Amino acid sequence: MRLGFNFTLGSTYDMVKRLIAEGHIDYCEYLVDNFFCVDPDELAKAFDCPIGLHVMYSRFLEADRPTLVDFAARLRDCIDATNAIYVSDHILRFTHEGRAFFHLGEVDYSGEYEFVRDKVLEWQEIVGHRIHFENYPSIMDGGLDAPAFFERLTKETGAGVLFDASNAVCANLNCGTPFEAWRNVIAAAHHFHVAGYRNSIVEPFIALDTHANSLSPETLAFLRDFRSVFDKPGATMTYERDQEIEFEDIVADLKLLRNLFGESQERRHDLVVSA
Amino acid sequence: MILSSLPSRIDRDLYPALMSPEMCAKYPADQKAFVRIDTSLRVYWHTLFDICPELLEISGPDGLSIFRPFMAWAEERKLAFDWFYYLWVYAWLRQSPFKEQLLADQKYLRSIMGASAARWAILDRGRARGIAIGCADTTDFVIGWKCRSVRFGRQVELIEPEEPLPPPPEVFGYFTLPSFELDIFPGWQGVTR
Ligand SMILES: [Fe+2]
Ligand SMILES: [Fe+2]
Numbered sequence: 001m002r003l004g005f006n007f008t009l010g011s012t013y014d015m016v017k018r019l020i021a022e023g024h025i026d027y028c029e030y031l032v033d034n035f036f037c038v039d040p041d042e043l044a045k046a047f048d049c050p051i052g053l054h055v056m057y058s059r060f061l062e063a064d065r066p067t068l069v070d071f072a073a074r075l076r077d078c079i080d081a082t083n084a085i086y087v088s089d090h091i092l093r094f095t096h097e098g099r100a101f102f103h104l105g106e107v108d109y110s111g112e113y114e115f116v117r118d119k120v121l122e123w124q125e126i127v128g129h130r131i132h133f134e135n136y137p138s139i140m141d142g143g144l145d146a147p148a149f150f151e152r153l154t155k156e157t158g159a160g161v162l163f164d165a166s167n168a169v170c171a172n173l174n175c176g177t178p179f180e181a182w183r184n185v186i187a188a189a190h191h192f193h194v195a196g197y198r199n200s201i202v203e204p205f206i207a208l209d210t211h212a213n214s215l216s217p218e219t220l221a222f223l224r225d226f227r228s229v230f231d232k233p234g235a236t237m238t239y240e241r242d243q244e245i246e247f248e249d250i251v252a253d254l255k256l257l258r259n260l261f262g263e264s265q266e267r268r269h270d271l272v273v274s275a
Numbered sequence: 276m277i278l279s280s281l282p283s284r285i286d287r288d289l290y291p292a293l294m295s296p297e298m299c300a301k302y303p304a305d306q307k308a309f310v311r312i313d314t315s316l317r318v319y320w321h322t323l324f325d326i327c328p329e330l331l332e333i334s335g336p337d338g339l340s341i342f343r344p345f346m347a348w349a350e351e352r353k354l355a356f357d358w359f360y361y362l363w364v365y366a367w368l369r370q371s372p373f374k375e376q377l378l379a380d381q382k383y384l385r386s387i388m389g390a391s392a393a394r395w396a397i398l399d400r401g402r403a404r405g406i407a408i409g410c411a412d413t414t415d416f417v418i419g420w421k422c423r424s425v426r427f428g429r430q431v432e433l434i435e436p437e438e439p440l441p442p443p444p445e446v447f448g449y450f451t452l453p454s455f456e457l458d459i460f461p462g463w464q465g466v467t468r
Contacts, residue, residue: 010428034397037404037421037455046425057400071400096290100356102318103293106286139311142285174307200310201317208314 001231001261002026003254004052004238006193006211008034013046015247020049024254026264027085029054029238036074040081051082052191052236054134054162055089060123061107061116062094072127079129085236086191088132088162089123091116106136109149120157132160132191137170137209138177146171147181154188161185164193165230165237166219170207179222186229194219194257195240212243215253223260231261283308294319295350296343319346319356323364326393327386333368333376341368352468358395359466361387362408362447369446384412389431392419396429403451407434409463410447414439423455 003024007016008031019025027050034056035043044051058071079087093105107116124131133153135146150161163186171177196213199205223230230237237257241250281302282288289308292298293315302309324331324338334341345367349356354363365387368377377383388408395406396419404423409416420430440460448463 007425010422010424010426013426033400034422035425036400037423038425042425057398070402093287093290095355096293097353098355099294099353100360101290101293101315102322102356103315105290105293108285108287111287138286139307139314140284140286140289142287200314202304202310202313204305204307204310206307206310206314 001257002050002236002264003257003261004029004236005250005254006031006054006238006240006242007047008242012245015245015250016047018247019250019254020047022251024251024258025239026050027052027236030078030082031056032075032078033057033071035078040077043078044081044083050085052238053078053082053084053087054238055087055131057094058089058123059094060089061091061119065122065126068123068126072123075127076129079127086132086160086162087127087129088134088191090136091120091133092136106138106140106142109142109145113149113152117153117156120153120159124157124159130158130160132162132189134162134164134193135167135171135185137164137167137174137197137207139170139174139206141175143171143175143177146177147185150185154185160191161189162191162193163189164195164209165223166195166197166215167193167209169216169219169222170197170209172222173207173218179226183226183229186226190232190235192230192235192237193240194223194237196253210243211240214249215256220256220260223257227260237261281308286311294346294356296346297350316346322360326390327361327364327383329382329386330364330368333373333383341371341373344371354468358391358398360394361391362466365410366446378412381413381415384410385415385417385433388417389433392417393429393431395419396421396431401451403453404455405452405457406449407452407457408447408449409440409443411442411445414442416440418452418457420455 004027005016005019005025006029028047029052032053091107168182195211196215197207198210198213200208292312299312320342331338345364348367392406392408405418405420407416407418415435418432422429443463445465447466450461
């Protein structure tokens with residue numbers, strides 16, 4: 001399992017460089033559309049490691065085609081310049097009746113399946129690249145339908161899943177989606193996320209995907225129990241942290257992940273080659 | 276009135292309530308749906324007061340005397356809540372009982388304009404590099420720049436021009452900049468809903 005870190009802001013540039021230099025991570029994941037005004041060659045050269053791409057605001061379920069075509073052209077430039085190891089996006093609702101959510105909405109996996117499938121097909125065709133779609137940290141009981149939705153979606157569109165393990169833990173705590181229900185999705189996935197979450201301010205508590213805390217015991221247990229389903233040649237796992245960015249805390253979590261999955265085979269190979 | 280029969284199985288059932296303090300109050304507080312809606316409303320609250328904490332001097336520490344009536348006003352007008360969010364808060368304050376306090380000190384306006392420019396720079400995915408936001412209540416204007424290098428984030432600048440631009444025809448106006456230079460003034464565009 002190759003380990004990575006998400007790069008969303010310029011302010012963590014030096015820290016990510018240090019994580020790479022000290023061997024805590026093997027690749028870096030750009031929140032790529034934050035950097036659409038940066039020269040793609042600068043993106044390619046900024047870090048001395050492979051690059052994964054994560055799209056946040058394509059809004060491909062809601063945006064019109066000309067907007068998506070323009071977005072895709074810039075995404076394409078980044079894919080080509082960085083020779084990205086994967087491209088990922090989100091299946092999310094950004095608005096309701098034209099009004100923006102600030103805490104994004106989960107789609108209706110049963111009622112909107114055909115609509116989402118057709119949009120996914122169209123979005124992959126516009127980008128001209130396979131896209132891995134991330135699972136949502138479900139709160140409401142619609143999250144029970146998520147595993148079957150992603151299984152069917154990948155079969156019918158050729159898309160992949162960027163499986164966020166801690167989002168699945170949030171869904172398990174919030175609406176009871178069993179880990180076992182994700183087995184086929186995890187087995188087919190090559191790209192993963194993991195992060196900390198925290199409880200809501202008010203009760204009854206719900207787990208919120210905040211990227212501000214250390215990995216929970218539940219997340220680590222889930223990874224341990226499904227270790228051999230997650231780990232496979234070419235697999236990547238991005239540790240996401242956007243708030244409370246403390247170098248030592250991040251390194252401690254990355255070491256837990258290294259211990260759990262073992263030193264990455266690809267990494268060792270690279271080291272042998274460069275030695 | 277609390278209604279226990281409101282549909283609340285899936286997230287989509289709650290969409291209309293996610294930006295409505297009034298609808299939130301109709302959900303039983305001991306249920307997950309209420310917490311989901313409350314969490315969403317807190318994000319709107321924090322997006323306003325974490326970025327413009329000066330406004331808490333006007334409203335009192337919980338911010339609710341601004342937040343609740345503003346959200347209801349915005350709902351009536353079906354405001355889109357894109358990067359104009361902060362500008363609409365100012366527009367509401369300007370016609371509210373807080374008007375005098377608001378206009379007594381330019382720091383509120385500067386904070387609002389800066390927040391709006393920063394939000395545009397974070398969220399806009401069009402080709403423009405920068406945005407200038409002006410207001411009829413001041414000759415100063417604010418520019419937000421998108422991230423231009425992996426080493427830096429977005430940037431917000433306050434411009435105090437020696438020769439002021441003509442004021443925008445409405446309370447706020449903006450124009451976008453195709454390069455990382457402030458070298459054009461194509462005229463003000465109005466804020467839309
Ligand atoms: Fe994500
Ligand atoms: Fe994630």
